[in-house]
Amino acid sequence: MSNNSTVVGTSRGGGSLQQNRNSQRSTLLKVVILGDGGVGKSCLMNRFVSNHFDEHSFHTIGVEFLNKDIEINGETYTLQIWDTAGQERFKTLRTPFYRGSDICLLTYAVDDRTSFENLKLWKSEFLKFADVQEGSTFPFIVVGNKVDVPESDRQVSTEEAQAWCSENGSPPLVETSAKDTTNVEAAFGTAVDAWARQEARLERPLVEDTVDLSKQQSLHRSSCCMPVSGAESTFATS
Numbered sequence: 210m211s212n213n214s215t216v217v218g219t220s221r222g223g224g225s226l227q228q229n230r231n232s233q234r235s236t237l238l239k240v241v242i243l244g245d246g247g248v249g250k251s252c253l254m255n256r257f258v259s260n261h262f263d264e265h266s267f268h269t270i271g272v273e274f275l276n277k278d279i280e281i282n283g284e285t286y287t288l289q290i291w292d293t294a295g296q297e298r299f300k301t302l303r304t305p306f307y308r309g310s311d312i313c314l315l316t317y318a319v320d321d322r323t324s325f326e327n328l329k330l331w332k333s334e335f336l337k338f339a340d341v342q343e344g345s346t347f348p349f350i351v352v353g354n355k356v357d358v359p360e361s362d363r364q365v366s367t368e369e370a371q372a373w374c375s376e377n378g379s380p381p382l383v384e385t386s387a388k389d390t391t392n393v394e395a396a397f398g399t400a401v402d403a404w405a406r407q408e409a410r411l412e413r414p415l416v417e418d419t420v421d422l423s424k425q426q427s428l429h430r431s432s433c434c435m436p437v438s439g440a441e442s443t444f445a446t447s
Contacts, residue, residue: 244316252387
Protein backbone atom coordinates (compact mmCIF):
# COMPACT_ATOMS: atom_id res chain seq x y z
CA MET A 210 0.00 0.00 0.00
CA SER A 211 0.90 3.64 -0.05
CA ASN A 212 2.63 5.32 2.82
CA ASN A 213 0.69 5.58 6.06
CA SER A 214 -0.52 9.16 5.70
CA THR A 215 -3.06 10.87 7.92
CA VAL A 216 -5.44 13.75 7.20
CA VAL A 217 -6.84 15.30 10.37
CA GLY A 218 -9.20 18.27 10.60
CA THR A 219 -7.42 20.38 8.01
CA SER A 220 -9.83 21.23 5.20
CA ARG A 221 -13.43 22.37 5.12
CA GLY A 222 -15.26 22.56 1.82
CA GLY A 223 -13.21 23.68 -1.19
CA GLY A 224 -10.35 21.22 -1.30
CA SER A 225 -8.20 20.14 -4.22
CA LEU A 226 -10.91 18.29 -6.14
CA GLN A 227 -12.66 19.99 -9.01
CA GLN A 228 -15.89 18.86 -10.62
CA ASN A 229 -15.15 17.74 -14.16
CA ARG A 230 -16.94 20.07 -16.59
CA ASN A 231 -15.20 19.10 -19.80
CA SER A 232 -15.78 16.26 -22.21
CA GLN A 233 -12.42 14.50 -22.03
CA ARG A 234 -12.39 10.79 -21.34
CA SER A 235 -12.57 9.85 -17.67
CA THR A 236 -11.55 6.77 -15.70
CA LEU A 237 -14.45 4.96 -14.03
CA LEU A 238 -13.67 3.85 -10.48
CA LYS A 239 -16.00 1.83 -8.27
CA VAL A 240 -15.69 3.01 -4.66
CA VAL A 241 -17.33 0.98 -1.87
CA ILE A 242 -17.95 2.52 1.57
CA LEU A 243 -18.07 -0.06 4.37
CA GLY A 244 -18.63 0.23 8.11
CA ASP A 245 -21.11 -0.30 10.92
CA GLY A 246 -24.58 1.18 10.69
CA GLY A 247 -24.77 4.75 11.93
CA VAL A 248 -21.16 5.78 11.28
CA GLY A 249 -22.25 8.21 8.55
CA LYS A 250 -21.53 6.38 5.29
CA SER A 251 -24.60 7.77 3.51
CA CYS A 252 -23.89 11.24 4.87
CA LEU A 253 -20.32 11.12 3.57
CA MET A 254 -21.49 10.06 0.11
CA ASN A 255 -24.25 12.66 -0.07
CA ARG A 256 -22.02 15.44 1.25
CA PHE A 257 -19.35 14.62 -1.33
CA VAL A 258 -21.67 14.16 -4.31
CA SER A 259 -24.29 16.86 -3.74
CA ASN A 260 -22.98 18.85 -0.75
CA HIS A 261 -26.09 17.81 1.16
CA PHE A 262 -26.30 16.72 4.79
CA ASP A 263 -29.33 15.28 6.57
CA GLU A 264 -28.71 14.63 10.24
CA HIS A 265 -31.88 12.53 10.45
CA SER A 266 -31.33 10.33 7.38
CA PHE A 267 -32.48 6.71 7.62
CA HIS A 268 -30.12 3.74 7.58
CA THR A 269 -29.41 2.33 4.14
CA ILE A 270 -31.29 -0.87 3.29
CA GLY A 271 -29.18 -3.03 1.00
CA VAL A 272 -27.06 -0.79 -1.22
CA GLU A 273 -27.33 2.43 -3.18
CA PHE A 274 -24.88 4.33 -5.34
CA LEU A 275 -24.25 7.78 -6.76
CA ASN A 276 -21.81 9.05 -9.39
CA LYS A 277 -19.57 12.09 -9.33
CA ASP A 278 -17.13 13.34 -11.97
CA ILE A 279 -13.99 14.94 -10.58
CA GLU A 280 -10.55 16.05 -11.72
CA ILE A 281 -7.40 15.33 -9.72
CA ASN A 282 -3.85 16.17 -10.80
CA GLY A 283 -5.00 16.81 -14.36
CA GLU A 284 -6.75 13.44 -14.67
CA THR A 285 -10.52 13.03 -14.85
CA TYR A 286 -12.40 10.33 -12.97
CA THR A 287 -15.98 9.19 -12.64
CA LEU A 288 -16.45 7.85 -9.14
CA GLN A 289 -19.26 5.33 -8.78
CA ILE A 290 -19.73 5.44 -5.01
CA TRP A 291 -21.55 2.52 -3.37
CA ASP A 292 -23.09 3.00 0.07
CA THR A 293 -23.78 -0.28 1.86
CA ALA A 294 -26.01 -1.25 4.77
CA GLY A 295 -23.97 -1.85 7.90
CA GLN A 296 -26.38 -4.12 9.72
CA GLU A 297 -25.56 -7.84 9.80
CA ARG A 298 -29.03 -8.81 8.54
CA PHE A 299 -28.26 -7.11 5.20
CA LYS A 300 -25.02 -9.00 4.61
CA THR A 301 -26.45 -11.19 1.86
CA LEU A 302 -27.75 -8.09 0.07
CA ARG A 303 -24.55 -6.04 0.15
CA THR A 304 -21.75 -8.56 -0.40
CA PRO A 305 -22.52 -9.36 -4.08
CA PHE A 306 -21.84 -5.71 -4.88
CA TYR A 307 -18.24 -5.85 -3.62
CA ARG A 308 -17.01 -7.50 -6.80
CA GLY A 309 -15.33 -5.18 -9.28
CA SER A 310 -14.45 -2.58 -6.66
CA ASP A 311 -11.39 -0.40 -7.25
CA ILE A 312 -11.29 1.31 -3.84
CA CYS A 313 -12.71 0.55 -0.39
CA LEU A 314 -13.33 3.10 2.37
CA LEU A 315 -13.32 1.40 5.78
CA THR A 316 -15.39 3.78 7.88
CA TYR A 317 -15.91 4.19 11.62
CA ALA A 318 -17.22 6.96 13.87
CA VAL A 319 -14.73 8.48 16.31
CA ASP A 320 -17.44 8.50 19.01
CA ASP A 321 -18.27 4.80 18.52
CA ARG A 322 -15.51 2.48 19.66
CA THR A 323 -17.30 -0.65 18.51
CA SER A 324 -17.38 0.62 14.94
CA PHE A 325 -13.61 1.12 15.13
CA GLU A 326 -13.01 -2.35 16.55
CA ASN A 327 -15.08 -3.84 13.72
CA LEU A 328 -12.86 -2.41 10.96
CA LYS A 329 -10.89 -5.64 10.70
CA LEU A 330 -14.13 -7.60 10.25
CA TRP A 331 -15.23 -5.28 7.47
CA LYS A 332 -11.89 -5.60 5.74
CA SER A 333 -12.03 -9.39 5.95
CA GLU A 334 -15.60 -9.48 4.62
CA PHE A 335 -14.64 -7.28 1.69
CA LEU A 336 -11.59 -9.35 0.76
CA LYS A 337 -13.65 -12.53 0.92
CA PHE A 338 -16.51 -11.40 -1.31
CA ALA A 339 -14.77 -8.90 -3.61
CA ASP A 340 -12.53 -11.58 -5.10
CA VAL A 341 -9.44 -9.39 -4.66
CA GLN A 342 -6.35 -11.11 -6.04
CA GLU A 343 -3.83 -9.32 -3.82
CA GLY A 344 -5.33 -7.95 -0.61
CA SER A 345 -2.04 -6.55 0.68
CA THR A 346 -1.87 -4.01 -2.14
CA PHE A 347 -5.57 -3.19 -2.59
CA PRO A 348 -6.35 0.55 -2.09
CA PHE A 349 -8.06 0.64 1.31
CA ILE A 350 -8.65 4.01 3.01
CA VAL A 351 -9.55 4.28 6.70
CA VAL A 352 -12.06 7.06 7.41
CA GLY A 353 -12.78 8.25 10.94
CA ASN A 354 -16.04 10.19 10.66
CA LYS A 355 -17.85 12.58 13.05
CA VAL A 356 -14.81 14.58 14.21
CA ASP A 357 -17.26 17.42 14.85
CA VAL A 358 -18.33 15.76 18.14
CA PRO A 359 -17.07 17.27 21.42
CA GLU A 360 -13.67 15.96 22.45
CA SER A 361 -15.25 14.51 25.60
CA ASP A 362 -17.46 12.26 23.42
CA ARG A 363 -14.60 10.93 21.37
CA GLN A 364 -13.80 7.23 21.96
CA VAL A 365 -11.06 6.69 19.36
CA SER A 366 -8.00 8.94 19.26
CA THR A 367 -6.09 9.82 16.11
CA GLU A 368 -3.02 8.09 17.50
CA GLU A 369 -4.92 4.85 18.10
CA ALA A 370 -6.33 4.91 14.59
CA GLN A 371 -2.85 5.53 13.18
CA ALA A 372 -1.55 2.54 15.14
CA TRP A 373 -4.33 0.35 13.71
CA CYS A 374 -3.38 1.41 10.20
CA SER A 375 0.29 0.64 10.83
CA GLU A 376 -0.65 -2.87 11.96
CA ASN A 377 -3.06 -3.52 9.09
CA GLY A 378 -1.27 -2.76 5.84
CA SER A 379 -0.64 0.97 6.40
CA PRO A 380 -3.66 2.40 4.56
CA PRO A 381 -4.04 6.20 4.67
CA LEU A 382 -6.17 7.58 7.52
CA VAL A 383 -8.50 10.52 6.97
CA GLU A 384 -10.61 11.99 9.78
CA THR A 385 -13.79 13.60 8.49
CA SER A 386 -17.06 15.25 9.37
CA ALA A 387 -19.91 14.92 6.91
CA LYS A 388 -21.79 17.39 9.09
CA ASP A 389 -19.39 20.33 8.74
CA THR A 390 -17.59 19.07 5.55
CA THR A 391 -14.19 18.59 7.24
CA ASN A 392 -11.94 16.53 4.93
CA VAL A 393 -14.81 14.93 3.01
CA GLU A 394 -13.25 15.83 -0.33
CA ALA A 395 -9.82 14.93 1.04
CA ALA A 396 -11.03 11.42 1.84
CA PHE A 397 -12.11 10.70 -1.73
CA GLY A 398 -9.09 12.51 -3.18
CA THR A 399 -6.77 10.41 -1.01
CA ALA A 400 -8.60 7.29 -2.17
CA VAL A 401 -8.15 8.09 -5.85
CA ASP A 402 -4.50 8.98 -5.28
CA ALA A 403 -3.91 5.63 -3.55
CA TRP A 404 -5.52 3.84 -6.50
CA ALA A 405 -3.43 5.77 -9.04
CA ARG A 406 -0.20 5.05 -7.19
CA GLN A 407 -1.01 1.36 -7.05
CA GLU A 408 -1.88 1.28 -10.75
CA ALA A 409 1.44 2.96 -11.53
CA ARG A 410 3.30 0.28 -9.57
CA LEU A 411 1.40 -2.49 -11.34
CA GLU A 412 2.01 -1.01 -14.79
CA ARG A 413 5.73 -0.32 -14.34
CA PRO A 414 6.92 -3.88 -15.11
CA LEU A 415 4.81 -3.85 -18.27
CA VAL A 416 6.50 -0.64 -19.39
CA GLU A 417 9.96 -1.98 -18.63
CA ASP A 418 9.28 -5.14 -20.66
CA THR A 419 8.06 -3.27 -23.74
CA VAL A 420 10.32 -3.52 -26.79
CA ASP A 421 11.47 -0.20 -28.25
CA LEU A 422 10.77 -0.68 -31.95
CA SER A 423 12.79 2.42 -32.85
CA LYS A 424 15.90 0.36 -32.19
CA GLN A 425 15.07 -2.53 -34.49
CA GLN A 426 18.52 -2.44 -35.99
CA SER A 427 20.03 -3.64 -32.70
CA LEU A 428 17.49 -6.32 -31.88
CA HIS A 429 19.80 -9.05 -33.12
CA ARG A 430 22.29 -8.06 -30.42
CA SER A 431 20.10 -7.21 -27.42
CA SER A 432 16.58 -6.49 -26.26
CA CYS A 433 15.70 -2.81 -25.83
CA CYS A 434 13.21 -1.47 -23.31
CA MET A 435 11.30 1.77 -23.09
CA PRO A 436 12.43 4.01 -20.21
CA VAL A 437 10.21 4.25 -17.17
CA SER A 438 8.50 7.62 -16.77
CA GLY A 439 8.93 9.77 -13.67
CA ALA A 440 7.54 8.34 -10.42
CA GLU A 441 5.56 11.49 -9.61
CA SER A 442 3.29 11.33 -12.66
CA THR A 443 -0.32 10.28 -12.07
CA PHE A 444 -1.30 7.08 -13.87
CA ALA A 445 -4.81 6.64 -15.25
CA THR A 446 -6.45 3.94 -17.35
CA SER A 447 -9.53 3.98 -19.49
